[in-house]
Amino acid sequence: MTRPKSNAPPPSKQKFSGAERSALFARREAANVLRTVLRGDANRRAVASIKSLVFSPSVRNKRATFALVCETLKHLSVIKDVLEIANVLNSKWKRQEPLIYIICYDILFGKDSPLVGDAENFLMRHKDALLSGLATVLVRKKVESVDELLGVSQLKGQSKPRYVRVNTLKMDVDSVVQELEKHYKVQRDETVPDLLVMPPGSDLHAHHLVKNGRIFLQGKASSMVAAALQPEAGWEVLDACSAPGNKTVHLAALMKGQGKIIACELNQERVKRLEQTINLSGATNIEVFHGDFLGLNPKDPSFAKVRAILLDPSCSGSGTITDRLDHLLPSHSADNMNYDSMRLHQLAVFQKKALAHALSFPQVERIVYSTCSIHQIENEDVVSSVLPLATSFGFKLATPFPQWQRRGLPVFAGSEHLLRMDPVEDKEGFFIALFTKTNKLDNPKSSEIPERECRQRRKQRSIRFHPFLWPKMFRARSGILQARRRKPTLEED
Numbered sequence: 077m078t079r080p081k082s083n084a085p086p087p088s089k090q091k092f093s094g095a096e097r098s099a100l101f102a103r104r105e106a107a108n109v110l111r112t113v114l115r116g117d118a119n120r121r122a123v124a125s126i127k128s129l130v131f132s133p134s135v136r137n138k139r140a141t142f143a144l145v146c147e148t149l150k151h152l153s154v155i156k157d158v159l160e161i162a163n164v165l166n167s168k169w170k171r172q173e174p175l176i177y178i179i180c181y182d183i184l185f186g187k188d189s190p191l192v193g194d195a196e197n198f199l200m201r202h203k204d205a206l207l208s209g210l211a212t213v214l215v216r217k218k219v220e221s222v223d224e225l226l227g228v229s230q231l232k233g234q235s236k237p238r239y240v241r242v243n244t245l246k247m248d249v250d251s252v253v254q255e256l257e258k259h260y261k262v263q264r265d266e267t268v269p270d271l272l273v274m275p276p277g278s279d280l281h282a283h284h285l286v287k288n289g290r291i292f293l294q295g296k297a298s299s300m301v302a303a304a305l306q307p308e309a310g311w312e313v314l315d316a317c318s319a320p321g322n323k324t325v326h327l328a329a330l331m332k333g334q335g336k337i338i339a340c341e342l343n344q345e346r347v348k349r350l351e352q353t354i355n356l357s358g359a360t361n362i363e364v365f366h367g368d369f370l371g372l373n374p375k376d377p378s379f380a381k382v383r384a385i386l387l388d389p390s391c392s393g394s395g396t397i398t399d400r401l402d403h404l405l406p407s408h409s410a411d412n413m414n415y416d417s418m419r420l421h422q423l424a425v426f427q428k429k430a431l432a433h434a435l436s437f438p439q440v441e442r443i444v445y446s447t448c449s450i451h452q453i454e455n456e457d458v459v460s461s462v463l464p465l466a467t468s469f470g471f472k473l474a475t476p477f478p479q480w481q482r483r484g485l486p487v488f489a490g491s492e493h494l495l496r497m498d499p500v501e502d503k504e505g506f507f508i509a510l511f512t513k514t515n516k517l518d519n520p521k522s523s524e525i526p527e528r529e530c531r532q533r534r535k536q537r538s539i540r541f542h543p544f545l546w547p548k549m550f551r552a553r554s555g556i557l558q559a560r561r562r563k564p565t566l567e568e569d
């Protein structure tokens with residue numbers, strides 16, 4: 077028997093009001109972000125920070141999604157306890173835990189957002205059990221309110237200015253200031269010439285200058301790294317650990333789009349983000365290399381003209397934890413101290429290897445090493461461990477931004493050259509070291525190195541780069557060297 081044809085609109089349009097639909101949609105978007113964040117946190121391999129996931133183009137309702145994800149994470153331990161006590165989830169809903177967490181947040185702590193949708197209906201049927209579970213949690217923890225349970229709100233009082241780096245490949249600083257001043261208060265940063273400072277909370281994510289790559293929402297510390305390196309127009313520069321590419325495209329702008337930048341990145345997913353950043357910037361002198369920086373052979377002719385290296389390796393991110401909201405993640409609970417110290421040690425081992433490797437590129441005369449960590453083990457200790465090697469190659473520690481007050485921890489002679497930013501005073505923790513040497517290319521006399529020193533250097537290099545092993549490793553990887561001279565793909569308006 078055929079049913080009569082219905083002219084009714086699809087169920088979503090039929091049943092839900094606009095407010096209901098947008099609340100339902102925001103919860104699904106938030107659940108997707110939360111799933112990625114929790115998975116990355118569980119594997120200790122975050123693909124991106126909460127903020128960058130929320131501000132990716134695929135998320136439509138950014139404000140609501142961001143608020144929901146942060147609030148749910150803040151309440152997550154309570155929500156998990158409540159769900160365990162209420163014991164209402166069957167296997168179907170257990171497979172959708174991130175969405176369940178988000179809806180539970182809305183039911184237990186939310187501000188009356190309309191609750192429609194299958195998962196919402198299911199949980200609303202068990203609302204009493206959830207509320208009684210919450211009451212049990214409070215009694216067990218001997219507190220009277222959820223606020224008391226959570227302690228001070230970590231998200232209040234954010235007073236960090238909004239920094240904006242002008243992409244001088246596309247627009248000059250004065251013109252950007254003029255454009256932004258139409259709607260915002262704008263000042264020039266006193267340290268980095270192409271950086272602008274705006275009041276905290278200035279929301280520029282949807283601004284046309286951001287969308288067309290004329291400005292980048294890049295923090296002050298991050299913008300100081302390429303500026304500290306001071307690459308010259310026409311140089312060849314290697315960005316050793318480059319994705320998502322903010323510093324890479326800053327290098328391109330400082331080099332006025334001339335010369336060449338090799339942007340190396342190990343992680344396939346992050347290579348895609350690197351490529352998006354490069355396209356957005358309009359830089360056409362960047363070659364992307366998908367591979368391991370440690371696997372590059374410094375003696376390979378492809379690197380013979382590399383004069384500067386920017387090394388911003390993976391680090392603990394301890395200086396930007398509050399900024400990235402990582403302190404909300406389950407892995408940041410107190411019982412993870414042991415894991416943290418092991419991880420710091422592993423990171424430091426990699427950082428030392430990478431810095432030593434950077435020092436071994438023959439024509440390199442400037443190397444900047446940076447981390448967004450506050451830990452000495454990732455900062456001063458890494459630098460001091462490579463100093464003898466650096467000295468043997470003719471490098472010295474230079475002083476980036478000499479007017480900057482906060483310098484390295486006084487743990488070795490020369491640490492006053494290092495630059496630190498403080499998470500409280502400067503609103504983010506950061507570290508920069510700059511190595512320089514006078515290059516033979518500029519100073520022919522410097523080629524007259526005493527033969528004894530040359531022999532010593534050759535000996536050191538032959539120990540580090542085994543003549544049989546290294547060429548093989550490079551050959552194995554050079555197949556994936558993607559030399560792509562890029563054209564801007566985003567339309568400029």
Ligand SMILES: C[S@@+](CC[C@H](N)C(=O)[O-])C[C@H]1O[C@@H](n2cnc3c(N)ncnc32)[C@H](O)[C@@H]1O
Pocket residue numbers: 298316317318319320321322323324340341342343346367368369370388389390391
């Ligand atoms: C701190 S992030 C770099 C941020 C980047 N400089 C920016 O400002 O946009 C470190 C990057 O190094 C990459 N990485 C880690 N180990 C690497 C290796 N051995 N070779 C190349 N890249 C590596 C990570 O995948 C990550 O994308």
